[in-house]
Amino acid sequence: MTQDEIIEMAWQANLDREPPDDYCRVEYWTATFEDLEAYTKLVAEKVLADHIADVSKMIAAEREACAKEVESWVHMCEDVEFLADKIRARGQA
Secondary structure (H helix, E strand, O other): OOHHHHHHHHHHOOOEEEOOOOOOOOOEEEOOHHHHHHHHHHHHHHHHHHHHHHHHHHHHHHHHHHHHHHHOOOOOOOOHHHHHHHHHHOOOO
C-alpha cells in the first residue's frame, strides 16, 4: 500500500489534516472515534483485496506448474494434454 493510498483513505474516512501550530511543529491528522473506525475498515478492505490478488496469482502460477508437470508425462500417458487442460480449466471455474 502506498503513502498516497493511505492518505486517500484518510480523506475518505473524513480525517482532518491540521497545519502546524503551537502544539505540533508539523502537519498532523485529527479524527473522531467514528472516523478512525471508518479508516480502519477502509485499510482492512484494501489489505484484504491486495492479499486476495496476491494469493490468486500464486494459485495461478502453481496451477500452471502442475499442468506443465503433467505435460512432461507424455511418454507415460496418451491423455496428457487432456489432463493438463483440465488442470488449467480449474482456474476458469
